[in-house]
Amino acid sequence: MVIKGKRWLKTLTIGVLAAVMVTGCAGGSNSGASEGQGNGTLKMMWWGSDARHEATKKAIELYTSKHTDVKLTTEFTSWDGYWQKLPTLAASSSLPDILQMDAAYIQGYAKRGQLADLSDLDLSGIVDEKVLENIKIDGKLYGVPLSYNGAGLVYDKVTLEKYGIKLPFNNWTWDDFFAYAKEARSKLPEDKYPIDDLRNIWEFYQFYQTAKGKGPIFQDGKFNLDKDTFFEFNNIYADFQKEGVVPPADQQLAFKENDPQLDSLGSGKVMLRTASVGSASAIEALKPGQLAVNSNPIGESGGGWAQSTIFFSVSANSKNVEQAKEFIKWFISDPEAGQTLGMTRGIPIDDEVYASLEPNLTDGERFGKELLDVAKPKALPFYPAPAGAEDFTATYKSEMESVMFGQVTLDAAYDVLVEKGKQAESKIK
Template sequence: MTAPRMLLRGLMAAALVLPLALAGCGGDDDSSAGGKTELTFFWWGGEARAKLTQQALDLYTSKHPDVTFKTTWQANQGYFDKLATLTAGSDAPDIFQIDDNYLAEYATRNVTEDLTKYKDSGKLDVTKFPESLWKYGVVNDKLAGLAFGENTQGLVFNKTKLEAAKQELPKTGMSWGDLITWAQKAGTATKIPGTMDPSADYKAFWVWLRQNGKQFYNGSQLGFTKDDVQKWFELWKGARDAKATPTADVIHEGNATDITKQTVVTGKALTSWVWANQMPDIQKNTKDELGVVAYPGDPSAQWARASMYFSVYRGGKHKDAAVDVINFLANDPEAGKILGTDRGLPSNLDIRTQVAATTTDPAMKASIALEDELLKKFGPSPSVPPKGHSKVKTELIKAAEAAQFATLTPDKAAEQFFSAAQAAVSG
């Protein structure tokens, strides 16, 4: 989902002028032909998401007949190219979906409306949200987006195969070393490598850093050193040497974000390192029963991460109306029932309880149960990743795979990644 760097910069620079000019025109202008307000709404996703979103918007219109919607959606690929084009021109959407790869980038270029005043006045109600979740939408002291789903890191494991081999199941709170020892033993018993190697996975590295008193980012700078990366790569070299993980070619397959490529789905490892809300989709792709626990180590290193946000265009003419819509989608029980967990576990905890009580999907119940368990243990949210984050993620995969295939030592791979990551966030 990464937009080409040069395209994004050029288009976003152009977008800077338009929002500032329009924002200087004063407050909302909700006058439209025939007394109607038409809001444009843009998101990514598949047909199922489009259908559910349209149903929720139709519900809003039934309760607010003067507000209608012009909706546009598309698949993930190319979405941010299109969004950059729209925000640079006169056709920018009033409401758009965004994630933490780009929220800071758009916010610092004044594309997103600061929602703080709406939150403070109660027009945007976050009182039922975990505090760390809505705060994960703050960029430079401005609320740039409303978190529209909660997520956290989840270690998904093959319960069927482990129980058949009479092996202990992984548990929340086990150390990283214990997890690798467990994976080695379970792999021997099942003849399947115990765990996917997550050294290329930024979210696993991020949790490990927080458990070691570091952050992935400190503001717009890296929060770790080259030595931290080397220790991380060496940890997983040891796991590979101990045959606790698959071979490098299989790890490469598992590094893909496609659900169908996850090693717990392909049967090439007993665990996969994913976002917890992916559990239901992963379960649909295997006949074996799966389970999910937190990542190894102290679970307080995990946090309530926004699976995605809705942001309001700063240069739009109908900002008050747009805010009312996203408030409705997040907090109205009927809308919550329609939208379910398509964009992650509902941010509103009351809506989440409602969804959990009505779902018949065991994998969804497991995902919600993990999130509810960790909600009591979550640490404070980190700052939203700065611009360059997508490039940093790509460079981590590149360097980790060099170590996995042994074309570089952990030391040299760490040096490569750290240098490239510094350039990405400062460029």
């Protein structure tokens, strides 16, 4: 897969009727799914919050008021419930006609032939051509992007200025990032820390490896943990731990993102932390008017990522592919639909739709757009862990936490991770 979406990751990230039948979060009938009669009957399924559910239902009602020749049934649920149910539907060849898809899973469904090729759908003037090219799988489009996402940094500008610390700046290198951390440590009170210790988060290390031009940890189905880069990165953080540049392991692991009392940044314990565009609004609410955004550190290949991670796909078994494609195109580009959907799936993929929303955005929503704008220029593709690598990612977390607590050596942890990574190669779908 060439996707050019868990800490950040949830993520973030996904012709209709005169009479819309809506089934609630507990689920609903599967009739009218991909085995539909080819007469304009569609089924659509998505995950999300209550706000997303309500906005999507209203958008569907808007569409059905103008397209009475096509019927739609809908089903929506939480993230966990969605990904528990979808594999069962796929196994029985009863995927809904239109299904919300996430970057972390779309490759597996496409590779198994379960998604329709949407490459002939004309999205010119709606979706940037570079965006489309970045998300193609083996040269084909299997999901229409719904919104932008990305990764960057947020920092406490007010506190850093208070202590006379040089502020982060966009497109800084990893050396600049580490230099900031050292300088800030020398000027901050003992109970405040320049950065988090994220050695137990495999994605954060992957930012470093990809920026160095070594590629992602899983590349084209092959395990790719560069030993020299891995040791270089972790030895830097080991020194930071000894010097108090990062919080002690027990304090670090007690932090809880976006919790007013337990968030590392929101609680005032850490001055700078990672963030996704999707979570930026929640972060801004922790310290209104006090935070600023910054790009991830970059290397020779760039740094961080910025792209769409949520899509609408169409079942390969759908009898109504053309009607499904027409609806999806309308969903992402119609001005009225845009006003109805707002920011419930993130920053709209159609720039004109976003521009129409901008005057009425909240400060938190604007903060997310600011983060996206600084993440974009040097962004790398988004490299999620492929299906089959779950044991590796879980082991990475536990092994590196043991390293942080001094319970195992880095050499021992590396050996375990290599073994798990090699095992994952045979499972990658």
